[in-house]
Amino acid sequence: MKNKEITDAEIDKLIRCHKRATNKPRTTIDFRHKKRNYTLQAADYPDIKFTLYYRQNTEDEEDYSVGLLAHFPDGSDLTLIRFNGSSHIHPNRIENTEIKWQTHIHIATERYIHLQAKAEGYAIETNEYQSVDEALQYATKYCNIHNITPIEDNLDLFYDT
Numbered sequence: 001m002k003n004k005e006i007t008d009a010e011i012d013k014l015i016r017c018h019k020r021a022t023n024k025p026r027t028t029i030d031f032r033h034k035k036r037n038y039t040l041q042a043a044d045y046p047d048i049k050f051t052l053y054y055r056q057n058t059e060d061e062e063d064y065s066v067g068l069l070a071h072f073p074d075g076s077d078l079t080l081i082r083f084n085g086s087s088h089i090h091p092n093r094i095e096n097t098e099i100k101w102q103t104h105i106h107i108a109t110e111r112y113i114h115l116q117a118k119a120e121g122y123a124i125e126t127n128e129y130q131s132v133d134e135a136l137q138y139a140t141k142y143c144n145i146h147n148i149t150p151i152e153d154n155l156d157l158f159y160d161t
Helices: 008-016 110-114 132-142
Strands: 019-021 028-030 033-041 049-057 064-071 077-084 089-092 097-100 104-107 122-125
Touching (some): 008 077, 008 110, 077 132, 089 122
Antiparallel strands (some): 019 033, 028 033, 033 049, 064 077, 077 104, 104 122
């Protein structure tokens, strides 16, 4: 399977297959973001590695993203799906529509890949989560990810400086 030749059905299978976290990541802060990366493995796809990433802007609680990234054997990467906060207006460029200030889910599509647009450029509105931690919880269910437990890192998300 190659990133550039992937179908919508294959994308959905990669998103929905059983995946297991193999690490307990440390939370790091760089510039203005709190970050965490979970390494995932899927028995159904032993040649594909997965990462679930968690990003939270430390200055804007509505600016966050939790995404599922696939790393293919040919060296290419593809963000399959990501769960974003409501901090911005998202344009669906091909459809010529916008999602305004709502939580939304980006989904990689064959159409966007073939038109050489950002693979996960298409998004739909959602009310399934309202914070980065709720997005992480929803992502683990939606993407069939197991072995992720809450992190007790004692880092304040927002700073008074």
